[in-house]
Amino acid sequence: MEQFIVNIIHRPEMVPEYAEKVTGQGKAEDIGRKALLTESLDIFKTQQQIAHQNGLKTTIQMTYASLFNAEAVALAKEHHEKYGDEIGLSLLGLPCEQFREKYKTKDFCIWMFSMEDKKAIVRDVFEKFHDAFGFYPESTGSYYMDAELINFVKAEYPSVKCAVATCWEEGPKAYHTCNNSWYTLMDGGPWAPWIPSKQNTHAPAANQAEDSGIVAIPHLSRDLLACYDGNGSNFGTHPQNVLRGMIYDTSTWEYPYLYNLIDQYRHLAKFNNGYAYNMMFVGPGWMNKMGRWEAPYELLKKSYEDGCAYYGKLKKEGKLTDMTMSEFADFYRQKKTYTEPECALWRDILYGSDKQLFWYCDPYKRVCVNMDQGGAIVDLRPYAAKLEWPVGIGTKHVQDASYPFLIQEKYRAGYFTHYAGEGTIRSAKVCHNGEEVDLCLCRTHAHFAQNGGERVLTLDPVDIEFSDVTVKIQTRIAFPEGTGQIRIERNVLSMSDPAAEVTINEYMVACYGTTEYPEDMTGLTLTVSAGEKSETIPYEYKCREASADGADSVSCTLPPIKTKVTMTCQGADKTGYVREGYAFSPMFTLGYTGKLHDKEAFVTWLNLERAD
Amino acid sequence: MAQSGKGRLNYRCPSCFMRDLDIDMFYDKDKNEYYCIRCQYRGGEDDVLAKNELARFRYGAMMRRFTDFEDFSGREDGKA
Numbered sequence: 001m002e003q004f005i006v007n008i009i010h011r012p013e014m015v016p017e018y019a020e021k022v023t024g025q026g027k028a029e030d031i032g033r034k035a036l037l038t039e040s041l042d043i044f045k046t047q048q049q050i051a052h053q054n055g056l057k058t059t060i061q062m063t064y065a066s067l068f069n070a071e072a073v074a075l076a077k078e079h080h081e082k083y084g085d086e087i088g089l090s091l092l093g094l095p096c097e098q099f100r101e102k103y104k105t106k107d108f109c110i111w112m113f114s115m116e117d118k119k120a121i122v123r124d125v126f127e128k129f130h131d132a133f134g135f136y137p138e139s140t141g142s143y144y145m146d147a148e149l150i151n152f153v154k155a156e157y158p159s160v161k162c163a164v165a166t167c168w169e170e171g172p173k174a175y176h177t178c179n180n181s182w183y184t185l186m187d188g189g190p191w192a193p194w195i196p197s198k199q200n201t202h203a204p205a206a207n208q209a210e211d212s213g214i215v216a217i218p219h220l221s222r223d224l225l226a227c228y229d230g231n232g233s234n235f236g237t238h239p240q241n242v243l244r245g246m247i248y249d250t251s252t253w254e255y256p257y258l259y260n261l262i263d264q265y266r267h268l269a270k271f272n273n274g275y276a277y278n279m280m281f282v283g284p285g286w287m288n289k290m291g292r293w294e295a296p297y298e299l300l301k302k303s304y305e306d307g308c309a310y311y312g313k314l315k316k317e318g319k320l321t322d323m324t325m326s327e328f329a330d331f332y333r334q335k336k337t338y339t340e341p342e343c344a345l346w347r348d349i350l351y352g353s354d355k356q357l358f359w360y361c362d363p364y365k366r367v368c369v370n371m372d373q374g375g376a377i378v379d380l381r382p383y384a385a386k387l388e389w390p391v392g393i394g395t396k397h398v399q400d401a402s403y404p405f406l407i408q409e410k411y412r413a414g415y416f417t418h419y420a421g422e423g424t425i426r427s428a429k430v431c432h433n434g435e436e437v438d439l440c441l442c443r444t445h446a447h448f449a450q451n452g453g454e455r456v457l458t459l460d461p462v463d464i465e466f467s468d469v470t471v472k473i474q475t476r477i478a479f480p481e482g483t484g485q486i487r488i489e490r491n492v493l494s495m496s497d498p499a500a501e502v503t504i505n506e507y508m509v510a511c512y513g514t515t516e517y518p519e520d521m522t523g524l525t526l527t528v529s530a531g532e533k534s535e536t537i538p539y540e541y542k543c544r545e546a547s548a549d550g551a552d553s554v555s556c557t558l559p560p561i562k563t564k565v566t567m568t569c570q571g572a573d574k575t576g577y578v579r580e581g582y583a584f585s586p587m588f589t590l591g592y593t594g595k596l597h598d599k600e601a602f603v604t605w606l607n608l609e610r611a612d
Numbered sequence: 613m614a615q616s617g618k619g620r621l622n623y624r625c626p627s628c629f630m631r632d633l634d635i636d637m638f639y640d641k642d643k644n645e646y647y648c649i650r651c652q653y654r655g656g657e658d659d660v661l662a663k664n665e666l667a668r669f670r671y672g673a674m675m676r677r678f679t680d681f682e683d684f685s686g687r688e689d690g691k692a
Binding site: 176353 | 660674676
């Protein structure tokens with residue numbers, strides 16, 4: 001039986017993000033204004049009321065500021081008793097007069113503090129929580145929680161079993177949308193709940209030794225196509241975010257997109273052994289009486305009422321189970337194994353295109369396959385490296401918490417580049433008599449299957465039309481569970497001339513980075529190995545190339561992200577090659593060429609591992 | 613000329629919105645217009661609302677209710 005779980009979370013944020021800026025326009029900053037505090041608590045009460053009216057339990061994530069407010073504490077206790085709501089503790093909502101006086105800073109994102117301050121703040125808020133409630137919380141969270149922070153929280157407060165730990169693809173795109181003033185740089189994580197590893201929050205634990213001890217949930221359930229291309233804060237299970245994206249009819253105030261988004265998440269149960277998940281977490285600043293941008297308060301409130309009503313309806317129909325965060329953590333640990341991947345075959349539900357993506361996430365990699373580009377891999381994060389990446393003041397990455405990519409088609413061009421150079425992509429070119437066609441230009445769709453220990457994506461066949469022969473090719477992409485491997489098969493189903501021969505060039509153009517801007521590729525090493533022989537190119541931007549007939553493997557080692565990526569091949573007349581890039585194209589290429597005839601297959605493997 | 617402020621509602625610049633930028637506009641009461649401090653857009657409330665409608669051009673399936681997430685047999689916009 002399929003099970004669709006929802007976590008609904010509210011936080012009494014006494015100084016809501018946005019609210020001070022919005023309501024206080026034209027006034028000097030005063031985060032202790034009585035009107036602001038009163039309105040903030042009213043919004044929290046409204047949100048709680050709406051959820052309860054629809055028969056939904058919530059997780060109340062107390063903020064530091066709210067722990068100083070007797071009414072907020074009393075409300076949480078009352079709702080815990082009456083509705084079964086969980087009382088948790090958020091590391092969002094730190095700003096208040098008491099916090100600023102104590103820590104002498106306006107910083108408010110827990111992952112950006114120094115480790116020393118993180119420890120002090122965690123102890124402060126957890127003890128304050130204990131003083132208010134007489135117990136320690138079982139759930140916590142922030143927009144992002146780095147591994148060092150999670151490890152500390154778990155060690156100090158072992159009662160914590162669940163945390164909001166990242167916001168999917170909230171990174172440079174969100175930064176840009178906020179006029180380069182919103183520093184939540186955390187691309188490259190899972191979109192659905194996972195068990196973070198002790199080494200890196202984004203990368204799921206592969207085993208008990210790596211288990212951080214908590215179940216992480218994403219901040220919102222976000223559109224896996226729209227958020228990858230556009231501003232993530234418009235396309236999630238956050239009704240007011242949908243309004244922010246202007247995805248509603250202004251005359252009727254209808255927004256079917258919100259329900260499509262929830263329903264597509266429900267559909268993901270098909271790919272995940274019958275389980276699907278949603279999270280809704282609307283901060284009180286989004287239900288401000290002053291309205292939010294062009295949306296008046298009435299519309300903000302209506303959208304939240306409609307969102308809760310839809311979840312409530314699904315619950316009444318037996319199609320949804322509402323849980324608190326700690327209940328969900330227990331459920332998740334019963335349901336999932338460490339190596340079981342999260343899979344999402346996702347279609348466009350907003351723009352009216354037929355685009356389809358497949359997202360795959362396990363302890364070794366996060367992958368995006370784009371069917372609109374013939375099944376090319378357009379995003380690849382090598383979790384196998386379990387890269388240690390401390391963030392916050394005093395580290396190399398004060399704000400940048402993203403997990404590095406090898407491939408990112410939006411930040412590193414993908415198939416199409418201007419004038420010169422190459423973009424990151426994993427695709428194949430088919431060649432015949434001087435003509436060349438890249439599968440990136442063959443739009444298609446895919447079907448998912450789970451065959452034993454493999455998740456397999458089978459694409460609808462595509463036709464490659466050359467001037468004198470047409471080749472029908474079908475791509476299959478397999479993800480063996482518990483490995484860092486991806487197997488890609490190209491099967492020739494038919495040729496208009498059965499005697500024809502074509503050349504295939506399986507290639508991966510890659511680099512590393514977390515943002516739109518290039519990194520120094522010096523120090524990378526490219527290797528072609530064939531039997532006892534191997535040829536190595538240390539990356540120096542010299543545009544060099546090496547190849548070997550019958551190569552056993554081609555690889556690149558990337559010390560800055562402690563990752564080694566290797567391609568191997570099973571195919572006729574195979575030749576492996578590596579290519580160094582140059583300054584205007586700071587990429588490397590791994591590839592295999594070979595011959596293909598009618599009814600033949602060309603199979604390559606991509607393998608990801610930690611370099612040291 | 614007096615300083616600008618916020619209008620009745622807190623409109624964003626429709627031109628910047630179309631390039632994925634959320635920029636609050638400010639209201640010039642002398643000219644009865646909103647203006648963007650990042651780009652060169654300026655306009656009255658009616659123009660802002662009209663341009664916001666225009667910004668929705670990209671959401672071709674905004675009002676469609678999907679019932680199947682793997683069936684591509686018909687274009688969602690009804691076109692062939």
